[in-house]
Amino acid sequence: MTRDQISYVIFFAAIVATGLILKNYFYFQLITIIGINTLLALALNMLLGYAGQISLGHAAFYGIGAYTSGILTATYGFNPWMALPCALMLAIVIAVVVGFPTLKLTGYYLGMGTLGFGMIVHIVFREWSSVTGGASGFMGIPPLEIGHVSFFEPRNYFFLVWFVVLLSFILCKRLINSRTGRALKAIHDSENAAKAVGINTRNLKLKIFVFSAALSALAGFLYAHMISFISPESFSFLVSVKIVTMVVIGGMASIWGSLLGASLLTMLPEWLHAFSDFEMVVYGLILMVVMIITPQGLTRGIIEIYERSRSAKAKR
Amino acid sequence: MELLKFMNDQDQQKQNGNILLKIESVSKAFGGVQALWEVSFDLQAGLIKGLIGPNGAGKTTLFNLVTGIFRPDNGQIIFDNQNIQGRQVHDLVNLGIARTFQNVEIFGSMSVAENVMVGQHVRTRSGFWGAITRVPWMVREENNIWNNAMEILSFVGIEDLAHRKSSELPFGWQRLLEIARALASNPKVLLLDEPAAGLNATETRQLGKLLKKIQKKGITLLLVEHDMSLTMEICDRIVVLDQGKKLAEGTPREIQNNASVMAAYLGMGT
Numbered sequence: 001m002t003r004d005q006i007s008y009v010i011f012f013a014a015i016v017a018t019g020l021i022l023k024n025y026f027y028f029q030l031i032t033i034i035g036i037n038t039l040l041a042l043a044l045n046m047l048l049g050y051a052g053q054i055s056l057g058h059a060a061f062y063g064i065g066a067y068t069s070g071i072l073t074a075t076y077g078f079n080p081w082m083a084l085p086c087a088l089m090l091a092i093v094i095a096v097v098v099g100f101p102t103l104k105l106t107g108y109y110l111g112m113g114t115l116g117f118g119m120i121v122h123i124v125f126r127e128w129s130s131v132t133g134g135a136s137g138f139m140g141i142p143p144l145e146i147g148h149v150s151f152f153e154p155r156n157y158f159f160l161v162w163f164v165v166l167l168s169f170i171l172c173k174r175l176i177n178s179r180t181g182r183a184l185k186a187i188h189d190s191e192n193a194a195k196a197v198g199i200n201t202r203n204l205k206l207k208i209f210v211f212s213a214a215l216s217a218l219a220g221f222l223y224a225h226m227i228s229f230i231s232p233e234s235f236s237f238l239v240s241v242k243i244v245t246m247v248v249i250g251g252m253a254s255i256w257g258s259l260l261g262a263s264l265l266t267m268l269p270e271w272l273h274a275f276s277d278f279e280m281v282v283y284g285l286i287l288m289v290v291m292i293i294t295p296q297g298l299t300r301g302i303i304e305i306y307e308r309s310r311s312a313k314a315k316r
Numbered sequence: 317m318e319l320l321k322f323m324n325d326q327d328q329q330k331q332n333g334n335i336l337l338k339i340e341s342v343s344k345a346f347g348g349v350q351a352l353w354e355v356s357f358d359l360q361a362g363l364i365k366g367l368i369g370p371n372g373a374g375k376t377t378l379f380n381l382v383t384g385i386f387r388p389d390n391g392q393i394i395f396d397n398q399n400i401q402g403r404q405v406h407d408l409v410n411l412g413i414a415r416t417f418q419n420v421e422i423f424g425s426m427s428v429a430e431n432v433m434v435g436q437h438v439r440t441r442s443g444f445w446g447a448i449t450r451v452p453w454m455v456r457e458e459n460n461i462w463n464n465a466m467e468i469l470s471f472v473g474i475e476d477l478a479h480r481k482s483s484e485l486p487f488g489w490q491r492l493l494e495i496a497r498a499l500a501s502n503p504k505v506l507l508l509d510e511p512a513a514g515l516n517a518t519e520t521r522q523l524g525k526l527l528k529k530i531q532k533k534g535i536t537l538l539l540v541e542h543d544m545s546l547t548m549e550i551c552d553r554i555v556v557l558d559q560g561k562k563l564a565e566g567t568p569r570e571i572q573n574n575a576s577v578m579a580a581y582l583g584m585g586t
Contacts, residue, residue, distance in 0.1 A: 171448050174447055174448055174450060175444070175447045175448060177447075178442065178446070178447030178454075178458070179433075179437065179440055179442050179443075179447065179457075179458075179461070180442075180443060180444055180447050181447065182426070182430060182433055182434045182437075183434060183437060185423065185425060185426060185430075185434075186423050186426075186434045188425070189422075189423040189424055189425050189426070190421045190422075190423060190424075192417070192421060193417065193421035193422070193423065194423075194434075195404075195405040195406050196383070196405065196409065196414075196415050196417070196421070196498075197409060197414075197434055197435050197437050197438070197497060197498075197500075197501060198406045198409030198410055198437045198438035198501055199406055199434075199437050200404070200406045201406070207444065211444075253425075
């Protein structure tokens with residue numbers, strides 16, 4: 001077995017063990033949310049961490065997935081499993097339309113372009129009341145079912161989400177360790193040199209943007225059918241920034257970093273309730289300290305500390 | 317009509333014989349500055365051609381025209397009997413034009429081997445779905461990519477460094493790596509932008525040997541170079557540019573004895 005395969009098996013075992021041991025429904029819900037956030041962080045990491053293209057509007061695709069599936073099922077009575085491909089398709093089409101002109105931009109300008117896109121989508125969610133329910137949110141999204149298994153049960157939903165996470169990890173890892181993955185990293189390192197080895201950078205950037213958008217929409221679908229109620233604020237600019245933070249804190253260009261970043265940023269607010277009024281201050285401080293100590297993200301930081309301690313031992 | 321065109325092509329091929337790249341009265345201006353003015357020369361297949369000239373002579377501009385970064389204002393560039401005007405940079409690599417950069421642009425976050433693996437992009441096919449599904453032919457291709465990379469690295473002489481992170485290599489080796497990466501695309505012509513810049517005398521001599529070895533493999537080379545000793549030693553023919561115009565063309569010996577070239581370089585009155 002390769003190292004990757006071993007890590008998948010461990011991951012799988014951890015999911016099963018957590019699912020069987022845990023009793024408290026509140027924790028199930030929290031960990032399921034971590035899973036959904038991990039998908040989001042993974043989606044953005046493919047774009048930002050590997051291909052080096054920033055998006056400050058990724059919550060828009062998350063929201064498009066959630067709202068499309070929510071509206072199709074609750075308003076039009078679609079089966080959720082029929083609504084999923086529709087939601088993904090819509091996200092893909094919008095990603096192509098938005099990505100084609102914006103991905104010409106680089107650096108700050110790409111950030112501004114995607115930021116604008118995210119804000120427009122957020123405003124549509126909020127103001128198109130007749131369809132989206134407006135600022136007060138959209139209710140009555142049905143839970144998922146497969147045959148007789150209802151995912152209304154938090155334990156089942158936990159398993160569903162985390163197996164989707166595991167599957168996405170495997171797919172992304174395969175993608176990265178391939179011709180396409182190397183080309184993505186090449187664009188990140190030097191776009192000029194990437195062109196000079198024959199990579200159609202424009203085309204490939206669009207492809208990974210679309211892939212990333214579709215994965216975010218999948219996360220939105222899972223979110224909508226778990227919570228059954230969605231509101232525009234779950235897909236605002238702040239959420240886009242939070243996804244970027246997860247990627248940066250966890251570690252750019254690191255699959256496992258997405259898991260780490262999403263876990264930390266989802267758990268922190270829960271732990272910090274004790275600080276009540278100072279919650280956000282402490283939250284910000286912790287993020288600052290993490291970035292100062294491990295500027296390359298938690299994953300690299302942990303690996304470096306481990307290696308340093310090992311070489312220190314070897315010297316003794 | 318089709319037949320006529322075909323016969324014309326045939327004729328042209330015969331005429332051109334072994335001319336791989338044809339620069340035909342190419343001009344390029346930036347704002348008010350005429351960087352190139354009606355420059356013409358041919359690149360015969362299998363030769364090493366040097367492109368020299370004082371700073372601002374238009375060497376880099378010409379280089380960028382051939383590699384598709386700029387479009388000429390006037391004139392044509394014919395590669396392998398195709399007009400390559402307006403082609404995208406990545407498209408030209410597909411046709412067989414590879415290049416290296418003056419300031420060495422390697423993929424720093426990747427290992428040495430991975431750099432050469434990326435270099436094979438245009439001659440490999442597997443895409444998104446192939447990567448995700450890992451079908452057998454894709455796995456085979458992946459193995460081939462690795463084997464080719466190792467072969468090219470040992471051709472260049474840096475196979476021992478395969479697993480090192482490329483940004484940690486000394487500059488001289490990075491330059492060799494960049495050449496290896498360019499070779500990985502199986503080019504017909506390799507364009508080198510000042511390959512000896514930043515190298516010491518020993519490294520320059522090794523580079524010269526490597527370039528000769530590449531020529532023996534049947535690859536045509538065009539190099540822009542400042543280092544006269546290297547140019548004179550390895551080039552079969554040399555083109556001299558001065559202030560955007562072609563000043564002279566000939567064998568290294570002819571160039572060395574050309575009065576106007578001496579004037580341009582050393583500022584001696586004619």
